[in-house]
Amino acid sequence: xxxxxxxxxxxxxxxxxxxxxxxxxxxxxxxxxxxxxxxxxxxxxxxxxxxxxxxxxxxxxxxxxxxxxxxxxxxxxxxxxxxxxxxxxxxxxxxxxxxxxxxxxxxxxxxxxxxxxxxxxxxxxxxxxxxxxxxxxxxxxxxxxxxxxxxxxxxxxxxxxxxxxxxxxxxxxxxxxxxxxxxxxxxxxxxxxxxxxxxxxxxxxxxxxxxxxxxxxxxxxxxxxxxxxxxxxxxxxxxxxxxxxxxxxxxxxxxxxxxxxxxxxxxxxxxxxxxxxxxxxxxxxxxxxxxxxxxxxxxxxxxxxxxxxxxxxxxxxxxxxxxxxxxxxxxxxxxxxxxxxxxxxxxxxxxxxxxxxxxxxxxxxxxxxxxxxxxxxxxxxxxxxxxxxxxxxxxxxxxxxxxxxxxxxxxxxxxxxxxxxxxxxxxxxxxxxxxxxxxxxxxxxxxxxxxxxxxxxxxxxxxxxxxxxxxxxxxxxxxxxxxxxxxxxxxxxxxxxxxxxxxxxxxxxxxxxxxxxxxxxxxxxxxxxxxxxxxxxxxxxxxxxxxxxxxxxxxxxxxxxxxxxxxxxxxxxxxxxxxxxxxxxxxxxxxxxxxxxxxxxxxxxxxxxxxxxxxxxxxxxxxxxxxxxxxxxxxxxxxxxxxxxxxxxxxxxxxxxxxxxxxxxxxxxxxxxxxxxxxxxxxxxxxxxxxxxxxxxxxxxxxxxxxxxxxxxxxxxxxxxxxxxxxxxxxxxxxxxxxxxxxxxxxxxxxxxxxxxxxxxxxxxxxxxxxxxxxxxxxxxxxxxxxxxxxxxxxxxxxxxxxxxxxxxxxxxxxxxxxxxx
Numbered sequence: 068x069x070x071x072x073x074x075x076x077x078x079x080x081x082x083x084x085x086x087x088x089x090x091x092x093x094x095x096x097x098x099x100x101x102x103x104x105x106x107x108x109x110x111x112x113x114x115x116x117x118x119x120x121x122x123x124x125x126x127x128x129x130x131x132x133x134x135x136x137x138x139x140x141x142x143x144x145x146x147x148x149x150x151x152x153x154x155x156x157x158x159x160x161x162x163x164x165x166x167x168x169x170x171x172x173x174x175x176x177x178x179x180x181x182x183x184x185x186x187x188x189x190x191x192x193x194x195x196x197x198x199x200x201x202x203x204x205x206x207x208x209x210x211x212x213x214x215x216x217x218x219x220x221x222x223x224x225x226x227x228x229x230x231x232x233x234x235x236x237x238x239x240x241x242x243x244x245x246x247x248x249x250x251x252x253x254x255x256x257x258x259x260x261x262x263x264x265x266x267x268x269x270x271x272x273x274x275x276x277x278x279x280x281x282x283x284x285x286x287x288x289x290x291x292x293x294x295x296x297x298x299x300x301x302x303x304x305x306x307x308x309x310x311x312x313x314x315x316x317x318x319x320x321x322x323x324x325x326x327x328x329x330x331x332x333x334x335x336x337x338x339x340x341x342x343x344x345x346x347x348x349x350x351x352x353x354x355x356x357x358x359x360x361x362x363x364x365x366x367x368x369x370x371x372x373x374x375x376x377x378x379x380x381x382x383x384x385x386x387x388x389x390x391x392x393x394x395x396x397x398x399x400x401x402x403x404x405x406x407x408x409x410x411x412x413x414x415x416x417x418x419x420x421x422x423x424x425x426x427x428x429x430x431x432x433x434x435x436x437x438x439x440x441x442x443x444x445x446x447x448x449x450x451x452x453x454x455x456x457x458x459x460x461x462x463x464x465x466x467x468x469x470x471x472x473x474x475x476x477x478x479x480x481x482x483x484x485x486x487x488x489x490x491x492x493x494x495x496x497x498x499x500x501x502x503x504x505x506x507x508x509x510x511x512x513x514x515x516x517x518x519x520x521x522x523x524x525x526x527x528x529x530x531x532x533x534x535x536x537x538x539x540x541x542x543x544x545x546x547x548x549x550x551x552x553x554x555x556x557x558x559x560x561x562x563x564x565x566x567x568x569x570x571x572x573x574x575x576x577x578x579x580x581x582x583x584x585x586x587x588x589x590x591x592x593x594x595x596x597x598x599x600x601x602x603x604x605x606x607x608x609x610x611x612x613x614x615x616x617x618x619x620x621x622x623x624x625x626x627x628x629x630x631x632x633x634x635x636x637x638x639x640x641x642x643x644x645x646x647x648x649x650x651x652x653x654x655x656x657x658x659x660x661x662x663x664x665x666x667x668x669x670x671x672x673x674x675x676x677x678x679x680x681x682x683x684x685x686x687x688x689x690x691x692x693x694x695x696x697x698x699x700x701x702x703x704x705x706x707x708x709x710x711x712x713x714x715x716x717x718x719x720x721x722x723x724x725x726x727x728x729x730x731x732x733x734x735x736x737x738x739x740x741x742x743x744x745x746x747x748x749x750x751x752x753x754x755x756x757x758x759x760x761x762x763x764x765x766x767x768x769x770x771x772x773x774x775x776x777x778x779x780x781x782x783x784x785x786x787x788x789x790x791x792x793x794x795x796x797x798x799x800x801x802x803x804x805x806x807x808x809x810x811x812x813x814x815x816x817x818x819x820x821x822x823x824x825x826x827x828x829x830x831x832x833x834x835x836x837x838x839x840x841x842x843x844x845x846x847x848x849x850x851x852x853x854x855x856x857x858x859x860x861x862x863x864x865x866x867x868x869x870x871x872x873x874x875x876x877x878x879x880x881x882x883x884x885x886x887x888x889x
Contacts, residue, residue, distance in 0.1 A: 069094040072383065073159060073174035075149045075319075077106035079369050080350030081180035082130060083376030089139040091384045097141050098172065102148035102164055105205045106132055111369055113208045114231065117215065118238025127205065152177065152323035154343055176345055176383055179320060179333060180376070183313035183351035183367045190284055196291025199307040202231055211308070215242055220305035222247070224294050226284055228255030230399050232310035236276050237402055239308075247277040247302050249284060249294070258397060258408045262427075262525050262609055263446050263460045265616035267401055272619060273709040274402045280620060313367055315352040328354035332365045337389040339379045347383070349375035358392035359410055359457060359478070360419075366393040396475045398468055403709075405467040409475040410458030413448060424451040426511045426522060427605030429582040430504040432466035436824045437496035441465050444609075447474070447484065447508045454483035454516045459508075466504070473505045484512035511583065520587055522604040523577055525613055528552060531577060537570060538577045539563075541589040542607070544885045545737075545755050548762065549695045552579060552610055560585045563592055572597050579603035579610075650679040655689075656713060663689045664696050665839060667718070668761040671702060674720040679705065684714045693718070699762045736765040736883030743889055744773030744800065745809035746818055746833065752889045753836040759885060760843040767879035768840075769871075771850035774889075775859050776800045778837070778847060783863040799857070803833045841867050846879070 072088060072095055074081045085099050099106065107130035115121045132143050144161075150169075151160040158171040185201035193199065198218075200211050214220070221244065225236045228250035236246045248255070248271070254264045255271070255278070268278060279296065286295045287307075294302040315332040326342035328334040332354035339347045351367035353375070371393045381388045398407035416423045425448050431440040443463035449456050459474040461467040477487060487509025494501055502510075514520035523531070532538050532554035540547050541560040551557070558566050560580070570576055576598050580586040586602040593600040603610065653670050655663035663684040670680055682693070690707060693716045697704040705717040737759040741752050752768065760766045770778050781802035800806050808817045825832065831839065841847070848871045849864055861870065880886050 069096065070175040070383075071096040071098070071173065072176045072178065073172060074099040074178045074180060075159070076180035076182055076350070077101040077103075077143075077145075078108065078110060078180075078182065078350075079372035080182075080376040081178070082107040082135070083373050084178055084180065084349065084380050085141055085143075086135070086139055087377045087380035088383065089141065091380060093140075097139075098174075099141060099143045100147045100149050100159075100161060100172075101143075101145045103204055103206070104145055106130065106143055106145050107135065108205055110204065113202055113205075114234035114238045116208055117202075117212045117235070118241040120238065120241065127208075149319060152319055152325075152346070154323055154346075157345060174345075176347070178379055178383075179341070179346065179348040179352065180350045180372075181316040181319070181352045184316045185309060185313055186311045187309060188311065190286060192287030192291070196287045196307070198305065199287075199291050199309060201309045202235065214306060215239070215244065218305070220244055222302075222304045223306045223308060224249060224302055224304040225308045225310060226294075227310035227312065228252070228278075228280075229257070229310060229312060230397070232308070233271075233399055233401055235308050235310060236271070237274070237400070240275055240402075245275065245277075247279060247304070249279045249282055249296065249302075251281070251283040253281045255280075256399065256406060257414075258395065258412060259406065259460050259462070260413045260446065262605070262613045263444065263462055264406075265612040266444065266462055267404060267406055268616050269612070269619065270402055270404045270709075278620075278623070313351065315365065315367075317352050320348065320352070328363055328365075330354075330365050334363075337391070338382050339375055339390055340382075347379050349379050355390065356392040357411075358394040360421075361392065362419075364393060364395075366395045368393075368395065368397055370396070394475060394478060396471065398471065403464055404462065405464065406462050407467050407471040408458065408460040409471055410456070410478060411448060412458055412460065416448060416457060421457070422450060423448050423457055424512075424515055424522070425449075425524065425604065426508060426515060427583065427609050428504065428508045428511055429605065429608050430507050431500065432463060432504075433498050434496035434500050436828070438828060439465070439497075443467055443470060443504050444605075445470060445504055445508050446605075447512050449484045449512055449516070451515060454485045454512070456482070456484060466499075470504050473503075477505075484509055484516055488513060511587070514587065520590055521601045523601040524604050525610045528577065528579070528603055528610065536577055537574065538579060538603075539589065540607070541578055541580050541585050543755070544887070545758055545762075546581065548699075548885075549692065550607065550611055552607065555579065560589055563589055564596075567593075567596055567598075570598065572599070575599045575601060577601050577603065580606045582606040582608050650681040650717060653680055653682045655682060655684045664692050664761045665757050665843065667693070667696065668700070668843065671700075671718065671720055676721045678720050680718045680720070682714075682716045682718065683710075684716070689714045689716070696761060701763075735885070736767070736879060737885035737887075738767045738769065738879040738883050739885075739887040739889055741768055741770045741774035741777060741889050742772055743809070744776040744806055746806035746821065747808050747810075748889050749774075749777045749803065749806060749833055750836065752887075753833065753840055755887065756840050756845050757836065757843055760840070760845050764883070764885065765879075766840075766843075766845040767883075768845060768847045769850060769879070770847065770868075771853040772857065773799075775849060775853060775857055775864075776806060777803050777833070778849060778865050778868055779803065779859065779863050780865050781834075786860045786862050803837065806833070837865065848879075 074085055081099060085097055088097050109127045109129055112121055112127055116127060132145050135141060136143050146164050148162050148164055149159045150162050158173045160171050162169045185203055223239045223244045223246050225232050225246060225248045228248055236248050239246050254261055256264055283297045284294060285297045291307055294304055317331050317333050320333045321327055326334045333341055333348040333352050334354045335341055335348050339349055341348050350372040354363050354365050357364040375390055378388055378390050394410050396409040413425055425446060427446050429442050429444050432443050433440050441464040443466050446460040448458040456478050459471055461471045488506050492503045538555045540551055540555040540557045543559050544557055547557040576593055578586045578589045583606040586606055590600045590602045655666045667682055694704050703719040705719055707716040739752060756766050756768055776799055779802045781804055848869045851870050851872055
């Protein structure tokens with residue numbers, strides 16, 4: 068027996084239901100009402116049409132009324148609004164929005180898919196304001212795009228930092244509009260936790276978005292051209308986009324007496340059935356169960372609406388299926404960055420009183436030796452003993468979507484953190500690593516569940532240290548100098564065992580490194596030596612990202628205290644001295660760390676006092692390194708920003724806060740013993756040496772035993788040697804180009820592979836590093852005693868090498884605060 072099925076609302080839920088209903092049954096009469104002109108469009112693509120990323124408007128229209136009617140034999144009535152549900156009569160009252168015609172339409176089964184509408188709060192001045200927009204549908208999109216095209220606004224204020232607000236801010240910036248984004252919370256994108264959104268804040272600022280966090284709109288004046296914030300700041304603007312959020316458009320359901328839940332959403336069961344046995348509801352207007360904890364929730368996203376539309380058609384046709392809940396998996400593009408999450412975040416778990424633990428990792432998007440790898444920051448939330456996964460978040464340039472999707476799939480499959488290391492994921496160097504980031508975060512979380520590692524978090528460590536706790540930073544000294552957690556004690560991992568007697572086993576020792584791996588290794592050493600220890604999750608990187616964000620917010624707040632109007636054009640930075648001439652340009656693109664810093668150091672040495680240098684670098688680490696370098700060397704960092712994915716920095720010679728007085732002796736030095744004759748260790752020693760020299764240190768490298776091979780000439784003259792000396796000569800590499808790898812040398816194949824990768828990634832060769840180090844003033848000393856033992860003569864060494872004994876090294880070491888043995 069055929070049924071008459073009436074659907075209220077199209078787009079994702081309603082249109083999906085209508086198409087599936089027809090595919091399952093050719094006999095049923097299917098009527099779909101939509102008060103808009105367009106019944107199926109790509110609403111998630113609307114901001115990108117405004118930003119001119121999508122240039123063809125027609126591509127936004129998934130289905131037309133004519134096309135869908137013809138293909139699926141439907142009765143689609145657009146521009147027709149359902150105004151009332153008459154449950155007793157099983158009819159709906161409808162009104163044509165253009166003609167005003169009204170009538171009742173009967174139904175056997177009613178499917179409600181009314182969606183959600185943007186919140187438009189009753190803010191003083193909003194009714195008189197002009198050029199205030201919301202974005203929900205095609206007409207909204209046309210209105211905003213026409214305004215930007217025709218009026219060419221210089222400044223826009225976006226109110227709300229959710230998905231739509233972020234996407235509108237980005238696309239308006241793409242159109243050349245200055246943007247201020249106002250958000251009442253202390254962060255944008257609230258599905259992410261505070262530490263995970265910090266790099267997003269930084270990235271948005273780098274792209275010119277003025278973030279006003281922890282602030283709200285108090286009123287509008289001058290027809291919306293002045294936005295008054297609760298902090299007292301006043302923003303001069305040309306247009307306003309309201310993206311505060313959405314509310315379920317459930318008024319006809321409420322008026323009909325259907326049961327509603329949180330935020331007025333229509334309450335449904337697992338069959339998408341409302342409190343009326345003849346009425347179903349789907350999409351953004353319904354309250355469903357959360358997939359993880361089976362608690363009521365409202366999640367206005369595209370996937371749930373599409374899935375519910377298909378399922379409700381199956382259920383109406385008697386199929387035994389049900390909707391199992393929504394996890395809330397979502398993703399957004401933020402300029403060059405990808406931001407994604409699934410499941411519950413830490414804020415929500417804490418508010419609900421759930422027991423949980425969290426870990427962070429920062430691996431590469433693919434194999435580091437293949438060009439183009441970028442960091443992926445991941446956070447995983449889980450039960451600390453069972454390993455049940457509660458949620459995950461990811462931020463990065465590439466590969467974030469894949470990792471969050473894999474974890475979301477694992478959650479739907481009932482896997483725990485102990486299963487993630489066992490996932491066999493696709494691997495080739497351009498796409499991933501042999502241990503995918505999902506495997507890696509699984510290993511880290513498994514260590515917590517199995518009791519091999521205890522973690523402390525970024526928002527706990529400062530208070531602990533201030534209250535007397537011991538925090539060991541097990542990174543190398545050069546890393547520690549570039550940035551550290553206040554109060555941390557630098558004990559490099561390789562020397563940790565030599566310092567165990569310095570710490571008490573009666574207190575908990577906290578450890579940190581750059582991203583958490585070395586901290587884990589240190590925690591294992593300490594634990595197995597009887598210490599109580601906790602590792603900082605995500606290491607210094609997670610902590611420093613939040614700290615930089617807090618500093619930026621504080622700086623912005625101080626600047627905004629003037630309550631001045633937002634400038635549409637920023638004034639140029641004020642310099643201490645008048646710059647001499649035009650800035651000199653230095654292009655370091657293609658160089659890997661520490662190459663850009665070394666080039667900057669050399670170029671600045673050639674400048675006169677007050678002269679400026681504009682630097683372009685492709686290494687993202689340069690963004691943080693240049694500020695540390697400027698502070699260390701007493702030069703002034705005027706500005707830094709990302710331009711087309713590259714770092715641009717402007718420097719002025721001298722006048723920095725840590726400027727060294729002319730003629731003053733160097734405050735510190737660095738020395739290292741190069742004992743190893745392995746290529747990789749030699750490379751590491753010269754990278755550190757050049758970095759230390761660039762930071763203003765007097766650097767001495769003391770080459771002894773096998774390390775002497777690093778500084779032998781490739782074209783050394785023949786010298787007279789005794790028997791054993793000749794034998795040593797035949798057994799050892801004759802120059803730096805023949806040095807083997809310490810691991811995976813494979814008879815020289817590994818060495819060749821290493822050199823090929825270095826060449827592909829524009830990493831200087833060892834010979835080039837040696838030359839650069841000498842040009843940077845690094846002093847190189849050959850141990851004369853070792854030369855005698857190894858049978859190496861002075862004539863075999865490269866030019867510029869001093870000869871000396873242990874006193875030469877000790878003299879250099881005594882005047883320094885960085886001493887390494889490699």
